[in-house]
Amino acid sequence: MENETEMDKIRAFIGLGSNLGDGPSIVQDAWRMLGEVAGVDLLALSSPYKSAPVEMSSQHWFTNGVGKIETLLPPPALLQELFRIEAAFGRKRKSGSFGYQDRPLDLDILYYGEIILDEPELILPHPRIRERLFVLSPLAELDPDFRDPVSGETAAAMEAELKRKIAEKVMKNQEIIRGKWGES
Numbered sequence: 001m002e003n004e005t006e007m008d009k010i011r012a013f014i015g016l017g018s019n020l021g022d023g024p025s026i027v028q029d030a031w032r033m034l035g036e037v038a039g040v041d042l043l044a045l046s047s048p049y050k051s052a053p054v055e056m057s058s059q060h061w062f063t064n065g066v067g068k069i070e071t072l073l074p075p076p077a078l079l080q081e082l083f084r085i086e087a088a089f090g091r092k093r094k095s096g097s098f099g100y101q102d103r104p105l106d107l108d109i110l111y112y113g114e115i116i117l118d119e120p121e122l123i124l125p126h127p128r129i130r131e132r133l134f135v136l137s138p139l140a141e142l143d144p145d146f147r148d149p150v151s152g153e154t155a156a157a158m159e160a161e162l163k164r165k166i167a168e169k170v171m172k173n174q175e176i177i178r179g180k181w182g183e184s
């Protein structure tokens with residue numbers, strides 16, 4: 001009968017991040033705590049990646065990682081478990097404040113099988129994966145051939161594409177155009 005339950009397990013990717021406290025140990029402890037949840041099996045955790053905060057202004061660098069799990073929990077139940085683990089590490093979701101806040105722990109469902117979902121509580125795949133190297137690099141490390149269910153692109157291809165875009169943006173800001181003296 002073991003095979004029957006095995007068949008209902010869904011492969012999911014979880015994003016882990018921390019920019020307050022001892023990031024690497026918080027992320028590892030959170031990963032272990034996720035492994036204690038009934039209906040969740042841990043498959044692999046990426047290396048830790050350090051990066052400057054993006055889309056927010058903060059002095060505190062992030063430690064990020066991506067974890068691969070198998071789970072029997074449907075997405076809303078998995079999300080509740082992630083919120084519970086965030087809260088255990090002191091994460092407070094501040095209402096009435098704009099933008100992203102520093103946080104001891106952030107857990108996101110990046111992918112849940114091939115599921116595509118657009119609900120107020122949960123969007124799958126996570127909507128900002130393609131803009132975030134701190135997600136794509138660990139994802140591509142774990143599973144370079146994993147295909148995004150929306151675009152069909154592999155993790156390795158999405159990572160390469162974002163690196164190219166970032167390089168292009170940096171080059172734009174560095175453009176050196178030859179002119180003539182006396183011109184503005």
Ligand SMILES: Nc1nc2c(c(=O)[nH]1)N=C(CO)CN2
Pocket residue numbers: 016017018051052053054055056062064100106134
């Ligand atoms: N480097 C980095 N920057 C961020 C991160 C993060 O995990 N890593 N998370 C954010 C909001 O979720 C906003 N900015």
